[in-house]
Amino acid sequence: MSRSRDSRPRVLLVNWRDTGHPEGGGSERYVERMAESLAAYGYRVEIQCAAYPGANPGEWRDGVRYRRRGNKFGVYLHALRAIKAARANLVVDVQNGMPFFAKLVAGCPVLVLVHHVHREQWISALGETVGRLGWWIESRLAPWLFRNCRYVTVSEVTKGELADLGIDRSRVDVVPNGLDAPPPCGAQRSDRPTLVAVSRLVPHKRIEHAIDVVAALAERWPALRLEIVGHGPWDTVLRRHAEARGVADRVTLHGWLDEQGKHEVLARSWLHLCPSVKEGWGIVIMEAASHGVPSVAYRAAGGVAESIVDGRTGLLADDFGDFTTRVEELLTDHARRARMGLAGMSRASGYSWDQSAEMFESLVRDVAGLTAPRPRILTAHRVHELVD
Incomplete structure (x- = not known):
């Protein structure tokens, strides 16, 4: 034309x-x-x-x-x-x-x-x-x-x-x-406690904090694992950080995955971590919710305080110590985590x-x-x- x-x-x-x-x-x-x-x-x-x-x-x-x-x-x-x-x-x-x-x-x-x-x-x-x-x-x-x-x-x-x-x-x-409806996934919820972070690998996303959570909980949770999905210039920094914290064997950096691959990882995870400095909303928080996976994020990080209904579809933390505590609370309390997962799925269906x-x-x-x-x-x- x-x-x-x-x-x-x-x-x-x-x-x-x-x-x-x-x-x-x-x-x-x-x-x-x-x-x-x-x-x-x-x-x-x-x-x-x-x-x-x-x-x-x-x-x-x-x-x-x-x-x-x-x-x-x-x-x-x-x-x-x-x-x-x-x-x-x-x-x-x-x-x-x-x-x-x-x-x-x-x-x-x-x-x-x-x-x-x-x-x-x-x-x-x-x-x-x-x-x-x-x-x-x-x-x-x-x-x-x-x-x-x-x-x-x-x-x-x-x-x-x-x-x-x-x-x-x-x-x-x-x-x-x-939000797109999640694709059918073959993955089932893992038997091992599994954390996931889906993000661009850049400094302000602070994925180091997710690795630090694993290091802080490693002794009490010997089977704890973290899967990181995403790519960016901070990839090498994060790999070195995991090595320095002694948890490289517990952290998997997948790099970029297609939509199906990303959703398969979400589907098998227990909790999604979003330690970003700031987000306008956090699309992946709702994507995780669509799989019944609650998120933990920082209260001061902008739109995450809206994409997460604190205490209902996930938890908001005030600092790193509180962030780690909130993660462990949900790892320990299977029933509460399941309730949050159901509430998150219901809310995600409205977007x-x-x-x-x-x-x-x-x-x-x-x-x-x-x-x-x-x-x-x-x-x-x-x-x-x-x-x-």
């Missing part, structure tokens, strides 16, 4: 990474699922993101056009050029700590997507000087720049954090992460990507000023038939 004849409303999403990026994770998954759903509703959807080795600089996938330009820093300049050149009805500025400043050049409304606030991560990732500058941009400059824009986030917790930055709650909509997609499309339509509802007449895979 030629561009001149394409009358579909156009949405441009500018994001740091896509799911194929070596550092891609849950937030990228959310962006792509929402983009694919908009394509299924009949929008022309484009994602501008960073390039990475082996990636096609441009392609159509599931009805969405991807443009990959620039590295982790240069992507911002390329995104501004794309925003300025776009003939879009709406630009979605995905603010992963650093915004794309879309409001400066966009010729259409801007919707700001924030998964979580990065207060704790700036200095730990970039050092004192640059970190303070980054936090000033996120906490002061961005709220001022987008003072007349609508926001969308994935949890009420993050909505509250945005309110703390001066962003009025009336401008913030919550569209939660969805779906289709429901989230409907909410997101309604918000896009409202912010872009598109009055007529758009029926979802195509599946994302069939949208390939319409692209040029």
Whole structure:
């Protein structure tokens, strides 16, 4: 279909990474699922993101056009050029700590997507000087720049954090992460106490804490094992950490697994550990719940305090000592763990990507000023038939 004849409303999403990026994770998954759903509703959807080795600089996938330009820093300049050149009805500025400043050049409304606030991560990732500058941009400059824009986030917790930055709650909509139904799995719950952590292997996910839990409980739980699913630059660091703590024989780092493999590991585990510094929501917490596996996470880690119903579908901890205590409580109390597992399965069944997609499309339509509802007449895979 030629561009001149394409009358579909156009949405441009500018994001740091896509799911194929070596550092891609849950937030990228959310962006792509929402983009694919908009394509299924009949929008022309484009994602501008960073390039990475082996990636096609441009392609159509599931009805969405991807443009990959620039590295982790240069992507911002390329995104501004794309925003300025776009003939879009709406630009979605995905603010992963650093915004794309879309409001400066966009010729259409801007919707700001924030998964979580990065207060704790700036200095730990970039050092004192640059970190303070980054936090000033996120906490002061961005709220001022987008003072007349609508926001969308994935949890009420993050909505509250945005309110703390001066962003009025009336401008913030919550569209939660969805969830795919788990595939049938051949794995059964292990006879041996098994912990699992599913995560990108990067510093702020603090998977070291999961290894430290095993070390702390090793003497009382001689059969305890930890399975780590995921890949990233922290892989070697974690392997060395397990060796240094004397638990390398109890820790399995699987690396990247496909969806089936990941769910097989979840299905045989007793508990899921999420020791991250901050999460907007924590998709894998709900994936674990769908297998009847409770999670333990830190209370101060943002959206996990919402994806986990403390005391019902998992437990929240205040510090590492408390984290370890909570893990051992659930390892010991089989009946309580089973009750939490059932409650988690029931809660997880109430989340779906289709429901989230409907909410997101309604918000896009409202912010872009598109009055007529758009029926979802195509599946994302069939949208390939319409692209040029």
